[in-house]
Amino acid sequence: MPHDVPAASSPLLELAIDLHRDADLPLAVQLADALRHAATIGQLRGGDRLPSTRALARHLAISRTVTAAAYEQLHAEGWIVGRRGSGTYVTTSPPGARSDAVPPPVLEPRRNQRPMVVLVPGVPWADGIDRAIWRRAWRAAADAGPDLRHERAGLLSYREAVVEHLLRHRGLVIGGWTAENVLATGGTSTALGELAAAVLPRGAKVAVEEPGYQRAVGALKAAGIQVVPAPVDHSGLIVEEVPSGVAAVYCSPAHQFPIGGRLPAERRIALIERARDEGWLIVEDDYDGELRYDVAPLPVLASMAPDVVVHLGTTSKILTPTLGVGWMLAAEKITTAVQRHRDSVGASPAPAGQRVLVEIARHGDLGRHLRRLRRELSQRRAIVVERLRDEGLEVFGDRAGAHVVLPLPDGGTEERVRERAAEEGIVLDGLRRHHDGPQRWHGLALGYAACTRDELESALPVVARLCGKTQA
Structure with a gap:
């Protein structure tokens, strides 16, 4: 830990630094x-010694955790x-640094407005990622x-890590599944x-849960697919109400979204019987299937019917969208067709996020994170x-995932x-x-x-007050 630096010995302590405690x-x-x-801009130069985090915290009258x-x-x-035993020093300016760079914006405190508390689904508990693990994984990935x-299928080490993850945390029955059945993706959409684009005829009909994941709807429509609604109830997709004549059904069986x-x-x-009888594909979106709190995660549909199920997963809910990676698990004819499509359009999944996930999974850190994540979100759900x-x-x-539904009588009340x-x-x-x-x-x-x-804890009483009379 750096030694304390007297005020006179560091040019940093001579600078005017304005911090606004009421800013966002x-x-x-x-x-x-x-x-x-x-x-x-040269107010601090390469070789300048900085005060210790403790000394700077005293100088600015802030917490040492902030300076650290x-x-x-x-x-x-x-x-x-x-530098061990010596202190902390400014390096030379990174390449491309300009002396006429625009200064950071002046942050005025926001008056008469509280910071926004975000209570929406589909956002991960990113604050729960161990920062030491995060930094170590990125450093190792850079090696x-x-x-x-390009690796059109994705890195082999990543695809092997996905199979291991599905085996340990999603109840995948390995059977004939190997890394050859996995493609790295840029996410579910x-x-x-x-x-x-690779498998379905242009203009084909695909049934999508209604309500459901609208980015999936957008992705299908952009590919020239006709989307038809498939109703859901409190147990998920109503199988007998899936329209006939579809080429595929998109659903989220582990935790309907x-x-x-x-x-x-x-x-x-x-669902599987209808798919086999009528020639469908079942596209299984397993966006947060790892997050169950009452029983072990249900096995993925792909384990039950590898011939008709395409399994999609993502890191964006269990870790962070920063990685920008997911996976597709499917029969060889599907993965081969998708790779041919990628070749034809020159598309490849970005390898950086793949390498980081491999490093997070390598020493059991992913499993430890998931256990901590399940514990935290289970407790939060109980509070809500x-x-x-x-x-x-x-x-x-x-009792799963990271959201619940609070029903309201109509759309006007909701808004x-x-x-x-x-x-x-x-x-x-x-x-x-x-x-x-139409809204159902x-x-x-x-x-x-x-x-x-x-x-x-502070937001829930407000939500209860606003919704209290509407459910009566």
């Missing part, structure tokens, strides 16, 4: 921005370097060096678009359900609640936007992963 931007980010700017976080960020970016050619049901065994069997039910509000959705919540600093998500056609379900899809626990 965290103090650590403000401080890192100010120091980076000072180095860019700012130093950590600048060290990762290459602006500063620590591979630049690539010389990208994979669905590729699948439609956004209603939150789990497709029971009898419906799974019926208990607080709202104590106020007499109905809440539904399986009014969202607007009034926004006025009080809370971002809510209504079920309207999850419909492609009304209410809020209430997420609990994006915020802190304190924010969640």
Whole structure:
């Protein structure tokens, strides 16, 4: 740890650094921005010694955790370097740094407006990622060096890691599944678009859960596919109401999005039987299937019917969208067709996020993260359900994932609640936007992963107050 540096010995302590405690931007980010700017314009120069995090915290009258976080960020970016037993020093400015660079914006405190608390689904608990593991994985991933050619299927090490992940955390029955059945993808929507372009006839009909994931709807339509609605209830897709004459059915059987049901065994069997009888593909979106809190995660549909199921997964809900990677598990004829499509359009999944996931999984860190994630989100879900039910509000959705549904009587009420919540600093998500056609379900899809626990506790009474009279 750096030695304390007296005030007179560091040029940093002579600079005017304005930090605004009431601004949206965290103090650590403000401080890192100010120091980076000072180095860019020459107020701090290569070789300048910086005060210790403790001394700087005293000088600015802020917490040492703030100064430590700012130093950590600048060290990762290459602006500063620590020398054992000596202290922390400014490096030379990184290549391309300009002396006339635009200074960071002045952050004025926001008056009469609270910071927004985000209670929407589909956002991961990114704050729960161990930063030491995160940094180590990125450093190790960089050791591979630049690539010389595209890997259309994705890196073999990544595809092997996906198979292992599905075996350990998603109940995949290996059978004939190997890394050869896995393709790296850029995420669910990208994979669905590729699948439609490579396998489905242009103009074909695909049934999509209604309400359901609208980015999937968009990806299919962009590929020239005709989307038809498939109704859902509290147990997920209603199999007998899937229209006839479709080429594929897109569904989320482990945790229907956004209603939150789990497709029971009898419906799974019926779905597979119809697919085989009528020549469908079943596209299984397993966006958060790892996150169950009452029982072990249900086995993926691909284990039951590898001949008709294409399984899609993603890292964006269990880790972060930063990685930008997912996977497709399918029979060889499907993966071969998708690779041919990629060759024809010159598309390849980006390898950086693949390498990082491999490193996170390599030493068991992914499994430890998932156990911690399940524990945290299970506790948060219990808080949400208990607080709202104590106020007499109905809440539904399986004990899984990172959201529940709070029903409301109609679309007008849904919109009014969202607007009034926004006025009080809370971002809510209504079920309207999850419909492609006329709205059938009304209410809020209430997420609990994006915020802190304190924010969640403070926001729930507001949500209860706004919704309390509407359910009566």
